[in-house]
Amino acid sequence: MSQRSATAKPVLSVQNLQTSFYTDKEVIRAVDGVSFDIYRGETVGIVGESGSGKSVTARSIMGLVKSPGRIEGGRIEFEGDDLTEKSEKQWRKIRGNGISMVFQDPLTSLNPVYTVGNQIKEALRLHQNLRGKKATGEAVELLEAVGIPDARRRLREYPHEFSGGMRQRAVIAMALACDPEVLICDEPTTALDVTIQAQILELLDELKEERDLGIMFITHDMGVIAEVADRVNVMYAGEMVESAPVEELFQNPRHPYTQGLLKSIPGRAGPGERLSTIEGDVPTPNEEPTYCRFAPRCPKEFEDCNAVHPEPVSVTADANDHTAACLLYPEDVSTAEAVETHKRGDSK
Known part of the structure; x- marks a missing residue:
């Protein structure tokens, strides 16, 4: 587990975040006063049942909440800047470059009609202005970094030619293409079998250490949280109901929900x-x-x-x-x- 310096400042600080969805019948307060910090080299777990507001919290941080939803209050500070005050154009520059996201199902993140290499190189072109041989070389290095063998050949393959675990590795490679400071993982191992799940968790831990990443890991699986998190925030009905270091939470849970x-x-x-x-x-x-x-x-x-x-x-x-x-x-x-x-x- 990571050891945080006493003088360290969070790379991402969420303060009293409120995100609501407006329907014809009611206002759904999907995220209601949530606060937490993420430091470099630290994995913060967000756990709770489906419907607790975990994914909406992640999408709020990424600026991906669409109508009828909107962020109504609070601050999302990334390296000292409040993202809630940014325009969509400004947010787009941070999305990917500063904060990247790995989704639950890799097939929703990969376009089936383009090769995996083309999709990674597209991210490199947009965010790092790399083209040609430089982009190809960087894409090969990224696939190797996430443990995909024979990376140069596999750049030419399509998503359907990858196994589920390899697709998730490719998605992580795309998320890392812009060298982000924070990586948000929204249930990235749910669709994988236990053996592959363990490999992906080990990979994320290695990447965190090597790149000094701050990771926000969302799941409903307490077993996964025990394996991957340094600190755990428990969500229920849009609110944080308990927060503690992972060992303390498992040894001494205080909230009846936890x-x-x-x-x-x-x-x-x-x-x-x-x-x-x-x-x-x-x-x-x-x-x-x-x-x-x-x-x-x-x-x-x-x-x-x-x-x-x-x-x-x-x-x-x-x-x-x-x-x-x-x-x-x-x-x-x-x-x-x-x-x-x-x-x-x-x-x-």
């Missing part, structure tokens, strides 16, 4: 025990957060959970190390006092 996710991992139940589940579904966040959105599914829910919105509060001695947005905390005061702290909104 506890439920960890209990539902296959293999954690003893012989003859039923696999634990979280009953119900993630709600559509279509109204102001004036209560705990997890309350209807929470085994520890009490009356105030339906009337008070929890704020992220420290659950360890280090105020910035481990936080949870739950009315059960802080633990060193009575429940009534904890609820009052959240009502005042001064728990941060």
Whole structure:
């Protein structure tokens, strides 16, 4: 795991991000007050069930939220610049050059009628102004860097001639073509078998170390998060409900939702025990957060959970190390006092 310098500054800082989608019937607050930082050489995991807002967070950072959606508030600071103030033309220069993204299904990122080499060289032409032999040479190096053998020959092949794992490697090569500072991976191993998944995770870890990348890794798989992340942010219904270093989160989960996710991992139940589940579904966040959105599914829910919105509060001695947005905390005061702290909104 990475060791962050005490004086290091985040390469990407998301502060109180709010992204909503406007439909004829309602406003869906898909990302509602999300904040987190990513440092160079660090992998930050974003985990949660489908519908939690993970992918919308990623698309907001990339400037890829389209109508009827829009970013309504907050800041996305990349190397000190607020991207939310950029025009589409300015954002396009950062997209790829500064921040690149690897999507879940590589077939959606690769054009089936062009060779893999043509697509990588197109990225090199647009972002690094490389052409001809220089572009070909750089494309070969990129394929080699992601572990594709006989790279020069494979540049001439089409996406359908690559296996699923090799296609994902090619997509990672395209994302690296512009030498980004931040790489966003949106469930990049979901469609792969376990062996290939392990290879891709190992590759990403190697690239992070070699290139000093900041990686944002989105998944619903807690096992993958344990393997790849340095720090974990747990999302639920558009909000961050817990944040902690990966080992701390797995050893000492505090939010009832995180506890439920960890209990539902296959293999954690003893012989003859039923696999634990979280009953119900993630709600559509279509109204102001004036209560705990997890309350209807929470085994520890009490009356105030339906009337008070929890704020992220420290659950360890280090105020910035481990936080949870739950009315059960802080633990060193009575429940009534904890609820009052959240009502005042001064728990941060």
